[in-house]
Amino acid sequence: MITLILPAVFIGLLFHGIHRKVIARIQGRPGPPIWQEILHTLKFSFKQTWIPKTASMPMYVFIVAVSIAIWTGAFYIVFSGGSLLLLFAVFMLHKITEHGLGLSSGSPYGKFGAIRSVMSAASEIPLFATIAGIYVVTGSLMISDITKYQEIHGPLLIHAFPIAIALYIVILSKMHYGPFSIIEAKEIVSGNRTEHFGVWRAGLEVAYALKTFVLLAAFVLLFIGALPWYLMLLAMLILLVSLSFVCAFTPMLSPFDAVAMQTVITGILAVYIIFLGVMG
Amino acid sequence: MKKESYLIVTIITAIILGVAAFAVPIGVEPGWVPVIVVVLTFPVFVLALFLWWNASNIEGDFPFTGY
Numbered sequence: 001m002i003t004l005i006l007p008a009v010f011i012g013l014l015f016h017g018i019h020r021k022v023i024a025r026i027q028g029r030p031g032p033p034i035w036q037e038i039l040h041t042l043k044f045s046f047k048q049t050w051i052p053k054t055a056s057m058p059m060y061v062f063i064v065a066v067s068i069a070i071w072t073g074a075f076y077i078v079f080s081g082g083s084l085l086l087l088f089a090v091f092m093l094h095k096i097t098e099h100g101l102g103l104s105s106g107s108p109y110g111k112f113g114a115i116r117s118v119m120s121a122a123s124e125i126p127l128f129a130t131i132a133g134i135y136v137v138t139g140s141l142m143i144s145d146i147t148k149y150q151e152i153h154g155p156l157l158i159h160a161f162p163i164a165i166a167l168y169i170v171i172l173s174k175m176h177y178g179p180f181s182i183i184e185a186k187e188i189v190s191g192n193r194t195e196h197f198g199v200w201r202a203g204l205e206v207a208y209a210l211k212t213f214v215l216l217a218a219f220v221l222l223f224i225g226a227l228p229w230y231l232m233l234l235a236m237l238i239l240l241v242s243l244s245f246v247c248a249f250t251p252m253l254s255p256f257d258a259v260a261m262q263t264v265i266t267g268i269l270a271v272y273i274i275f276l277g278v279m280g
Numbered sequence: 281m282k283k284e285s286y287l288i289v290t291i292i293t294a295i296i297l298g299v300a301a302f303a304v305p306i307g308v309e310p311g312w313v314p315v316i317v318v319v320l321t322f323p324v325f326v327l328a329l330f331l332w333w334n335a336s337n338i339e340g341d342f343p344f345t346g347y
Contacts (some may be wrong), residue, residue: 065327117290
């Protein structure tokens, strides 16, 4: 597995760079080179590193390790065809790490980010719709069963499109510079990551690169099916570029609007899933 | 910790990760053991590696951390 995780980290960082590049080009800026995030991570890893006086030391360090660990686990869950419920559990743990990241630093900006992280728990609600919808359609929550189902019946992206939208919203809410990225809004500096600098920030970049890779791969596996690795990467890239377009065109919402919009989307999907369940 | 300590942790975790990589092909049972090992070891490896090449060999000033 480690032989796959290391390339996944680099590809995830490259995806972050492509994300920034696409947003910049749409906004009429040259933007950074696509490998910028790889350099960024290396740069942070060489920067002077210490623990702020105001930080809760064990939590401040431990939360970075936990962030990397949970997305390493998620990588295995997705590529071994594991349960969607476990992926959901990883999402919940990620929410806790987002919160802990902000609280551990002692910085007011970090704490604001942490509070917004709790408020934006609504971003996880469309995942309920995804899980419930996929179960109603395929009769299983195992990713391996879902990919087999698609080999017989065709991609879920076509005949369960609203469910794909739900997961798309979840992934969008986890992207940098997205309309739902209220926990790292510029008015609170870098939000919950403000006080994590140097090696700690480099570790977070590794965790978030893995997160992006895992989420894009999960979407492709769940809604298009199992593909050869090069087509899988191509599909993930296309998905990423579409997300970048949304991020470039949509301003960051206020915390209240972000929560309201995600709740409304989930409500619409709940009606769709009930319709699917009743009508068969 | 000193630079050498970080290097030792990096090497130990790299060896563990290397062994775990071969544990799956040779069919170590139960199969989740190497996964748990990687999940627990990989973060330590990453942070120890970064801290190792970040740590200085020479004595430096204490950084200014505010009044």
